[in-house]
Amino acid sequence: MTRVAVATAFGGPEVVEIVDEALAKPAAGQVLVEVKAIGVNPFDYKLYSGAFGSDESTLPLHLGSEASGIVRAVGAAAEGPGGPVSVGDEVIVSGATSAYAETVLVPADAVLPKPASLGWEAAAGLLVVAGTSYDTLEVTGVGNGDTVLVHGAAGGVGSIVVQQATARGARVIGTARAVNHDALRAWGAEPVEYGDGLLDRVKALAPNGVDAAIDTVGTDEAVDVSLALVPDRARIVTIAAFERAAEEGFASVGGGNQESAKRRKAARLDLVNSAGAGDFTVTVAKTFPLADAAQAHRELAGGHPRGKFVLIP
Template identity: 65%
Template sequence: MTRAAVAASYGGPDVIEIVEREVPEPSDGEVLVELKAIGVNPFDYKSYSGAFGTDESKLPIALGSEASGIVVAVGGDVEGPVGPIAVGDAVIVSGRNGTYAERILIPARFVFPKPAALDWNVAAGVLAVAGTAYDALESVAVKDGDTVLVHGAAGGVGSVVAQLAKERGATVIGTARAQNHDALRAFGAEPVEYGDGLLDRVRAAAPNGIDAAVDAVGTDEAIDVSLEVLTDRARLVTTAAFGRAEADGFSTVGGPASMERRRLASPALLKQAAAGVIEVTVAKTFPLSDAARAHAELQSTHPRGKFVLIP
């Protein structure tokens, strides 16, 4: 048996319940992982908020898509993305729903070796943001010499977008609250404060223009400013403003092609994280039993960085 957090109905964080579940033994191609830490992401609460519909047949909704832990059992023919997986291996699981649990049975293709340089909490929160950031940059073909506007550059995804864009040789202009500007400068980005006058501040920070833009907040302000400064809206991508993307004809992340691209990039992204190229800050940890509180706090103003659940 394992304890797991699920959304029993649609609504706010109060619909989350802790339940007991049977965990089968691994079959061929599967591994059983005892989790040490679990990453929390905005998609987790959006999944039961009604934002993607309220199909009752999907209840209860298994929560979470990333975690770190130790392999405690394996099935036959177990081969992960970078090689064999054995009992006792320290691993990261990513890209499969249901990680809000003490133990998870998961296909080996979603299991990656945990770099020794990453502690359990950071390891649990790195791949969702790094994979999304990588996917966004690939979708707008950010390259050496580009000037990139990153909205929400102090957030989980946005901060990694800024770091990876700098690694590619781009100049980064990042929007953020004033209290987070020093963190952006540490990533090598030029910070600008969002709010009234943002367009003028962006133009002042990038007098030679903006080549590409990544929106990681989803506000109309972010989209309107991006469309104004870009000459080619095909080089705008959003991780959140899906309605605006459909209406205004620019890119979004997500879908099967995105998921596969992220999965294939994961080993390289973990190497970058271990080497310090990608920095992920853990803002706060919560017991698994406090998943509802974590979701409530994540939807309000909170410290910069990832939230992590501890089973």
Template identity: 60%
Template sequence: MAKTVVATAFGGPEVLTVVDEAVPDPAPGQVQVRLRAVGVNPFDYKVYSGAVGADPANLPVRPGIEASGVVVAVGDDPVGPTGPIAVGDEVIVDPGTGTYTELITVPAAVTFAKPQNLTWEQAAALLSSGTTAVDALTTVRVAAGDTLLIHGASGSVGTATAQLALARGATVIGTARARNHEHLWALGVTAVEYGDGLEGRLRELAPDGVDAVVDTAGTDEAVDASLALVHDRDRVVTILAFGRAERDGFHAIGANNPDSARIRRAARLEIVELAGRGGLDVTVAKTFPLADAARAHIELQGDHPRGKFVLLP
């Protein structure tokens, strides 16, 4: 049996509860992992809030898509993207289903050898943000010589996007709260305070406009400034402002988008290897016991420290 967080109804974090659930033995091509850390993502909230469907037949909902831990059992021929998997291996799981748990059985195909330079918490927080960043940069075709504007550049997705764009040879301008500017400047990002007058401040830095935009903030302010500065709306992408994207003719990406799913799956190994070489900084903002998943979700929706939240089973 494993303590597992489930949503017994559709709604807010108050519907989350901890139950004991049986965990199946691994079948051929599967592995069982004792989890050490679990990444918390906004998508986790969406799956039980009703935002992506509220069919009672799907209850209870088991949130969670990424985690890290130690393999404790294997089925026949367990081979993952980084090679054969054995009991005792330290791994990253992504994308999983229902990773808010102590013990999980998953296909070997979604397990990656954990880089030794990453903590359990960093490993659990790596792939969702990293692959979303690759998806965004691929969608707007960022390359050397481009000037890229990132809204919400100090968030987990924004920071990963900035680092990957800089590695491609792009110049990056990022919006963020003033308290996070020092971090962005240290990465090589030109930091800008959002709020009233944002477009004017951006024009001072990019008088000829920008080549591409990645929006992780989802506000009208961010979208309006982006459309005013970008040369081609086909090079604007958002991970939140879906209504504006449909109305104003730019890209929106997400886990339920088939193209996004394909790009993100293909990018997982690249991100793991890059992090293993020290080429991608992963910041953990705060950790919570697994039983405090509801509190983590409440805090995630408010003003919180820079970086990812992580649950500790």
């Protein structure tokens, strides 16, 4: 048996419960992982909010897509992106469907070797934000010499975009609350506060123009400023403002986009190794016991500290 967080109905975080479930032994190509930490993402609570439908036949909904832990059992021919998977391996789980658990049974393809330099919490919160960031940079073709505007630059995804874009040789201007400006400077970005007058503040920093814009917040302000500053709409991307992207003719990633999913999956091992080498870091804002998954969702949906939320079984 294992304790698992599930949504027993559609609604708010109050529908999340902890239940006991039986676990099967790994079949061929499967891996059983004792979970040490679990990454929390907005998609997790949107899943039971009704945003993607409310078919009651799908209940209870299992939550969570990413985690870190130790392999406790393997089926035959269990081979992941990093090679054969063995009992005792420290791993990162990516693309699971029930990661909010003490123990999780997943396909071996969902398991990647955890670098020793990464702690359990940072490893658990790594691949959703790093994969999303990588996706935005690939779509917009950010490279050496570009000036890039990043909206929500201190957020979970935005902070990785800043680090990866500067590593590519780009100049980054990032929007954030004033309290997060020192963190942006430490990552190599030039911070600017969002809100009234944002367009003029960015123009003052970049009088020669902005080459690309990456929106991680989805506000009309972010979209409008991006459209006003970036001449080539192919170099604007959002991870949240899907309707505006469709209306205005610029790119969006995620949200069921199959090309995005392919890019992110192909990049997983490189991203893990890059994080292990210290090329970028994931900030863990707060940890919660697995039993407090509903509270983690309440706080994540509102104002919260910079960085990722992580559950500990």
